[in-house]
Amino acid sequence: MSSHSPHGQSPLRTVQVLGGGNAGSSAHVRSLAAGLVARGVRVTVCAPVEADHTYDFRGAGAEHVHVPRSSDPASVAALRAACTDVDLVHAHGLHASFRAVLALSGRRTPLVVTWHNRAYAEGARAHLLRLLERRVAKAAAVVLGTTSDLVDRARRTGARDARLAAVALSGPRPAAEDPDRPRPKMRAELGAIGRPLLIAVGSLERHRGYDVLLDAARAWRRRDPAPLLVIAGEGSLRAELQRRIEDEGLPVRLIGRRDDVGELLAAADLALLPGGEESRSVLAQEALHARVPLVAALAGAVRELVGDAAELVPHGDAQALSEAVVRLLDDPERCERLRESGTRQAATWPSEDDTVAQVLSVYDELTQPLPMI
Template sequence: MKRLRIAVVTPRYAISGVPLAQWRLAAALAARGHRVDLIIGRCDTDLRVPDAPGVAVHVLDRAQTRGMFAPLVRYLRRERPDAVFSAEDHLNTFVLLAAIVARSRVRISGSSRVTPFDTYSNRAFTKKWVLKQLARSVAWRADALTCVSRDMVAQYAEVFGTTRHACVYNIVDQPAARARATEPVEDGWFVDRSVPLVVAAGTLAPWKGFDDLIAAAAILRDRGRMVRLVILGEGSSRAALEAQVAAAGLADRVRLPGRVSNPLKYFANADVFALSSHVEGLPNVLVEAMLCGCTPVATDCPTGPREVLGGGRYGYLVPVADPQALADGIAAALDRPIAPDMLAQAVEPFEESAVIARHFALLKLDAS
């Protein structure tokens, strides 16, 4: 196999979403023998980027994405990598601009991770309109433009009129993930399986819809259904969510234990995974839960859940911001869990080798 010099770039590191997906990509590429640089704009102060064999981590300590531009120009001139994998629209634009300024011949793949309706605007001279013009002006330099869901590709075509974007999923299914799912859990709620357990995970923020999920837990209680709910994660909505739990008298049924280093072992020991988001790019955490054998219930939000769940074939889809429907979905999932072989079928497109092969084909990279 030809050994390539590859840079994987992300604006920040956190134990969620885009940063975690980029770390996984870097680790997978290094495991295949490539020389990999993981370039990170900034790292949350309470976190440390995990080691991965063969991955050199470079944290630039740049609070804003635009601050990464000059270091990226210097990196491209000095290291001359064969390929760059960038993620998130603003960073993609600065990576492409850096390659133009550096006169680099590196092959670049820019991945979009959130709906373009939140990033760009057709309203002239607004910030989002300026960002759209800038993105359009440097797009020619990209060898591949990708989105993490097919629905998002359609959104980019709508916003830009035409698009070169192609769908490439994030890596979720990999040997390390399966090994982490088998680790023991000491939390009593996950050890005592006599009470049905629903788990959720993500940043505690309004758009995640955890208030709807807590309301659904109250509805299930009022129906006489004994269910426990654990929401893993941290964020700005913690105080409001804890107040909601207290006001609803759910302290004995709902817990928010905070951020955990290995959510997969919790998924593997729960009955149902609930995704209550109002919007997503493509929810990696939903795929992770399915990988762990957890029956999924997800809001039919843009974009990703309907695609991941095969329109309802691999899990239960419910309307957005509808606690009653969410409660119904959780009850249905507990009564009629999805068979393990169906969940395994659903996660096949997120397998490590399949995702890397797709990336290399789009970039026309020879890894033979």
């Protein structure tokens, strides 16, 4: 592939624009930057300074330019300056993409957009998001969607060219079935000695389905011993969920945002994904990689991601979720079959090399000069 110097001239100069939003897209940009730099591409990451502190884009060989998350004129001006004299701009997520559209106004710099997840809003904000989606889809030379649903959405919204993105799960993971992993210590820390440990991970927001999860926990609290459900994440529902846990005596702990999700999963008996139409759920991918049986609500693109390697239940059905958990806790053979099918399913997902190769091929298409007739 003619990636880094398609014209046999200077290296390709690219800007990656990140809103500093979810961990999945931030880790993806870090991985992508490292892969592009290794192939001779010059990369500047425009993201909030906090994102650089967490993901160390400079450590991947990229330059970092601080661009705040807002779309105010100062942020757009900073991004516009960073995009001067580059060959291509690649924005990740809806809000970062909209800032890139504003910053590139009047320029002919090609814009690639990756939609990692569908954006959420209610009421008047939902209408605004649809307008942003349309503006971004029409302005982008190529829209990459992480699931076929997002690709279809981009096409319906006016994208000229929408394709399925190869997106790898980035970052280190604990080795599956590692005999030295600190499982007993983690279980003791969480209070799950002598009882099953269930893990859910994600922001404490309405669309994640935690109300359904607490309803399910109410049903299995009568078991002896009662499984302990640990939820890692932070968000606007924290106080409301904590109040329910205390009022109803639920065997549930909220442990806040954690940076050791791999270790939490390694200690767990089951991973739970109660809702949230995430396009490529990081928890689902981590669970299958770590050989932890997964119970997931049928929402978003979960079936496309996990195939038959998880116990899937109807979205919003607390009874079905509770019954699936109890069934798996009582059926070690079924759990082992899910571990095996999870390993096979994870092997079909794109690698980080696959991701970089696809992105480079798109960059080449958009930056190579047209052949002389």
